[in-house]
Amino acid sequence: MNYSKILITVSRILLPFLLLFSIYIIANGDTSVGGGFQGGVIMATSYLLYYFIIGAHPFSINKMLKIDKYLFVALPVVILVGFLTTGKFFTNMFPIDFPYSIRRTYLLLLNLLIGGKVAIGFVSLFIVFIEEGNS
């Protein structure tokens, strides 16, 4: 693929900042605006920029979908741990009288899982479109 030099140069400048920004949004999902879905979509967009730079997609679709399924299985495992510790379904795994910094890790973990799942889902979507366009 021969993309224009302007697109490639701008993508090279933008790619690390976009990746850092997506991780920032996911990690600060519970203290400021943002969250898992938004950060994951930004991360998938940075993969699209990576495709513009090198002109090929390095990940195979089978592997991405497999990781996506494993992350989806990990989500209810994290959610249902709260039933063993607090006795309630679908809530924080740490009891309510724990300090704020410890209870926050649950939100951080779920945001990371959802962000990774959304990012991998959108990346596999992009891979499907790229392979359709090339064939």
Next chain:
Amino acid sequence: MKKIRSIAIAIIIIYMLSQIMWHINGDSLEYNTSSHAYYVENGLEETSSKNLVTAIYLDYRLFDSFFEASILLVAVTGIAFMAIKDEDLL
């Protein structure tokens, strides 16, 4: 006969929509604001999230956001299967 029936149905639908639009406008203060007040008051203590949106989608409505993630998985797998006819994907 058919024409009269369709006109009657159209009039009924327009009447219902106008009733809905008449009752839902920004001036009326008849909304139920109890859940809003509850979230604003107790959101930080109960979920330890400073962002109220995160407090709702990761604690109060976690059931909803879990199945939202499952919908994304099914949609992506379905699109990939439709585009690439490979049985190993599923």
